[in-house]
Amino acid sequence: MGKLDNIEPKSVFKFFEEICQIPRCSGKEEKISKYLVDFAKQNGFTFIQDDAYNVIIKKPGTSGYEKSPTVILQSHMDMVCTKTDTSTHDFDKDPIDLVIDGNTIKANGTTLGADNGIGMAISLAILESKEIPHPPLEVIFTANEEEGLQGAAQLDMTSITGKTMINLDVEDEGVFVASCAGGIRHVISLDIIWEDVPKEFVPYRVTISGLKGGHSGLEIDKGRGNSNILMGRFLHELQSTINFSLSEINGGIKMNIIPSKTESVILIDNQDFGKLKSKVESWNQIIKNEFMSSDEKVNISINEIDMPKKVFSNKSLDDLIFVLMTIPNGVQTMSMDIKGLVESSTNLGVVNTVENTVTFVSNIRSSKRSLKYNILNKMELIAKRVQADTLSDSEYPEWDYDPKSNIRELFVNTYTKLYNAEPQITAVHAGLECGFFKNNIQEIDIISFGPNIYNVHSPDETLDFNSVNRSWELLLHVLAELK
Incomplete structure (x- = not known):
């Protein structure tokens, strides 16, 4: 029995716990990339794995969505690996030691890797589900994001057909990122x-x-x-x-x-x-x-x-x-x-x-x-x-703000209906992987969001699992609307 088995959404945290068992420091993504390829093979999905260990998994739309425009879900597979002075953790072989603390999840003396492991877990749970309605999906897992966005920079995007992309690499619930700097x-x-x-x-x-x-x-x-x-x-x-x-x-x-x-x-x-x-x-x-x-x-x-x-x-x-x-x-x-x-x-x-x-x-x-x-x-x-x-x-490359973004408008309207609150639209004056997709795929429409993760890149990194549940709920409602 896993430590996270009783946390909702169970399908998401099942994958998150599996991901935490696999060493995946930036620049050392071979094992986590193989895990993703094995998952695709077991489920009969079309997939692409490149020399940089990036993985693209494609899934057809569910009933009624077969001819809907393809949607991209994107997250990165690597994590920042830091630990306390007293920790004996070996990031090359040891699984992350998960600790439940109230309504949050931490790691014992190390970074948790919720950045961006929880984005991966959400994507895998959607891929595995036979019940969640959604359009055709291209789910992209990039390597070595934390060391200069290297995976996205090396990714061959010619096989990607989607024009709407949802990036799952934000650490503030209710905050939608709509632009980044080059x-x-x-x-x-x-x-x-x-x-x-x-x-x-x-x-x-x-x-x-x-x-x-x-x-x-x-x-x-x-x-x-x-x-x-x-x-x-x-x-x-x-x-x-x-x-x-x-x-x-x-x-x-x-x-x-x-x-x-x-x-x-x-x-x-x-x-x-x-x-x-x-x-x-x-x-x-x-x-x-x-x-x-x-x-x-x-x-x-x-x-x-x-x-x-x-x-x-x-x-x-x-x-x-x-x-x-x-x-x-x-x-x-x-x-x-x-x-x-x-x-x-x-x-x-x-x-x-x-x-x-x-x-x-x-x-x-x-x-x-x-x-x-x-x-x-x-x-x-x-x-x-x-x-x-x-x-x-x-x-x-930069991701310039699009004042007419349809996916941003859908996220805002859906969030407002679900939670009776206005989300914050923001941008970051730093590089994001979204910039490479915007630069390489003509007319792509992008939004970036995610659940609350605190103190990322440190041994105090903490994931709020109630926030994960709400972010999961929001994403499923949005996918249902993309018919």
Whole structure:
């Protein structure tokens, strides 16, 4: 007897418990993909499995729906695998240890994998049922969503005939996602002209830290400081106060994280130390005032360090400051369709000095392709001005908001009738698999929804099974209407 046998809807939680027995960390989907193929074979369904372990299962419409337009159900099969410091769980072989806590389900010391295992379970329960009325279905399970949407990016969509898609990868009940941002990575590589260290100059490390940082898509609208940009401002201001040289600058961890700490090594005539100290003190007041609401712990500090071997030429220093002072960063435009939604943004996530080059790595996002390329073009012009090389890669497509979406209207009307409440229509300023489907299938109409899942991607991940029941009920009513 399974732990979840008595939880409704029983067919959904039967599959969810089976899924939780199978290791399926991102990038290791072979076993869960085989499980899906075996399920399709056992039930006599047509299926496709590709080299990336994506699986498409097709099922005819039920009685009265045989000639109805095909509907796509889509979820991803992989999960983020994290655990507590004390957990001995082995994600490569151990099943998820499920724990029922009131009306929720958790895992013992690990992520639960309800993101997106519950979406898979709902789809499998519909596929298996001989009683649920529905149109012809194309049920798509993508691999490696959590590591850059790789499965969707590699999926051959030429065999997909459906023009209506329901994505099951949302963690907030009553919230329907109707758009997502596309993105691209942009790198400026500035060659350094090196010079000897000026005589009698003393080296100091300047550190800007204490910023909150955060996700460059979901938290770009919080007004949080970017330590790389702030360092550019400080160096620019310092140029008007004292003569200094620069030997390195490093800040940020990843392009999709707002940088919270940046360090630069400068060299000054020791007679100018008082001016440097005064500038640091005044800049502490400036940035604390600017970010008193978003980054109250922001701080700039200096400390003397060992002598570096060489320094930037004046031209290289000027070029570096020019890039930092002019490169687009933060929110660029807001959506006119969805209140409060960031439409386009960019984040200068990483600045690194490596050998003879300084690299500036930005993450550009936009729900409109033209705006994404407009930001890209600005960065290209900046690079051209300082004769730097550029690279653009890791691009993924946007899912632009459709004001006339029929599937969204059906979901809204059905939800309102069932629960006498208005759902929230929203969008995410981050990449979703829906963008690849929108980009590859002409005139496809998409909605994304799901039950309440809390603390995803952490060992505190929790699934509300009453919310699953309501989401299941909603989906069945919608499918019944798609005749």
